[in-house]
Amino acid sequence: NAGVTQTPKFQVLKTGQSMTLQCAQDMNHNSMYWYRQDPGMGLRLIYYSASEGTTDKGEVPNGYNVSRLNKREFSLRLESAAPSQTSVYFCASRSDKEVFGYTFGSGTRLTVV
Amino acid sequence: KQEVTQIPAALSVPEGENLVLNCSFTDSAIYNLQWFRQDPGKGLTSLLLIQSSQREQTSGRLNASLDKSSGRSTLYIAASQPGDSATYLCAVDNNDMRFGAGTRLTVKP
Numbered sequence: 340n341a342g343v344t345q346t347p348k349f350q351v352l353k354t355g356q357s358m359t360l361q362c363a364q365d366m367n368h369n370s371m372y373w374y375r376q377d378p379g380m381g382l383r384l385i386y387y388s389a390s391e392g393t394t395d396k397g398e399v400p401n402g403y404n405v406s407r408l409n410k411r412e413f414s415l416r417l418e419s420a421a422p423s424q425t426s427v428y429f430c431a432s433r434s435d436k437e438v439f440g441y442t443f444g445s446g447t448r449l450t451v452v
Numbered sequence: 453k454q455e456v457t458q459i460p461a462a463l464s465v466p467e468g469e470n471l472v473l474n475c476s477f478t479d480s481a482i483y484n485l486q487w488f489r490q491d492p493g494k495g496l497t498s499l500l501l502i503q504s505s506q507r508e509q510t511s512g513r514l515n516a517s518l519d520k521s522s523g524r525s526t527l528y529i530a531a532s533q534p535g536d537s538a539t540y541l542c543a544v545d546n547n548d549m550r551f552g553a554g555t556r557l558t559v560k561p
Contacts (some may be wrong), residue, residue: 381542384548440486441498
């Protein structure tokens with residue numbers, strides 16, 4: 340099925356470890372996004388990419404880096420994980436045609452101990 | 453900065469009741485507004501998208517309205533069912549998507 344695929348689904352890290360969250364979409368969307376979701380706070384935008392080769396900061400970019408590897412893939416990297424980064428991370432993509440809105444992946448549940 | 457608020461934070465209703473979920477936003481210069489459903493431990497499923505030029509959208513038992521001038525949207529669910537139990541999120545898009553914290557709905561059999 341067409342959509343947004345995130346890996347891994349679950350991850351436990353020790354403080355200071357690094358890791359990369361992967362996201363790929365097969366809908367030929369130009370725009371891709373990374374969000375984090377914390378209890379009672381809704382989703383907050385970390386970084387987004389309006390097109391291949393471009394990335395921009397969102398609301399909460401500190402402690403994260405991103406790479407738009409190609410049109411399909413947009414990865415999120417934690418260089419030195421902290422307990423405050425324990426969260427559920429969602430990747431999304433958006434069609435240029437407004438009518439289709441956003442499509443989300445199923446999320447990565449990250450725990451930093 | 454766009455801020456999105458959803459009221460109530462939680463709602464419990466008996467099966468069969470009609471209900472309204474509310475969403476308000478501070479910046480009316482939006483491209484569109486989207487309502488999502490999220491089941492526990494799952495991702496987001498898009499329910500309805502209202503473009504900035506539209507007033508409402510309907511899908512089955514769901515009807516979403518948009519009043520940009522007052523910064524409000526409502527999601528109306530008719531004849532609620534236990535399977536409607538989930539968290540409902542609204543999000544407004546003006547270059548990037550900003551989300552409300554959601555309304556957790558429980559429909560009791």
